Amino acid sequence: MAFDFELEIFLSGKPARTMQLLTDPELIRKWSGEEGIAEPKEGGKFEMFDGWVTGKVLKAEEKELVVTWLPGDWEAGTPPSEVHFLLKPYGAGTLVKLKHTGFPSEKESDSHKSGWSDFYFDPMEDFMLIIDKS
Numbered sequence: 001m002a003f004d005f006e007l008e009i010f011l012s013g014k015p016a017r018t019m020q021l022l023t024d025p026e027l028i029r030k031w032s033g034e035e036g037i038a039e040p041k042e043g044g045k046f047e048m049f050d051g052w053v054t055g056k057v058l059k060a061e062e063k064e065l066v067v068t069w070l071p072g073d074w075e076a077g078t079p080p081s082e083v084h085f086l087l088k089p090y091g092a093g094t095l096v097k098l099k100h101t102g103f104p105s106e107k108e109s110d111s112h113k114s115g116w117s118d119f120y121f122d123p124m125e126d127f128m129l130i131i132d133k134s
Helices: 015-023 025-032 106-133
Strands: 005-011 045-048 053-061 064-071 081-090 093-101
Touching: 005 106, 015 025, 015 064, 015 081, 015 093, 015 106, 025 106, 045 064, 093 106
Parallel strands: none
Antiparallel strands: 005 093, 045 053, 053 064, 064 081, 081 093
16 A cells, blocks of 8 residues: 655745755755755765755756655665655746655555755755745
8 A cells, every 4th residue: 555645835035046955965955954966967975954864866857857865763674665746837936746655554655745944945945935035
């Protein structure tokens, strides 16, 4: 049984800015408060939240990023899940279409579904709004 979900999130920054916030280590540190990297090239390194999540970049294009996602607290031997970010211009900002697939359980899927807003997109949007005002 597959435990997958899709989300759509509006962010005030343009797609190019949003992609920078998803991939640039310095910007990731600023919006998340923790170390992270998503090397924007196929096979590139992916880490978030001071290495709590690890993986690799499967695809990196101007408006699309696909990464494997493996939290450190998943049972040993659990295969990584996959995260697909698709960025679409929407008004003055970006509509992020996120698809997260391959969870080992419904509990993990549900936890991550709320976590995308709480730990990723809400802080990212707050950071964008601060930068836009300065």
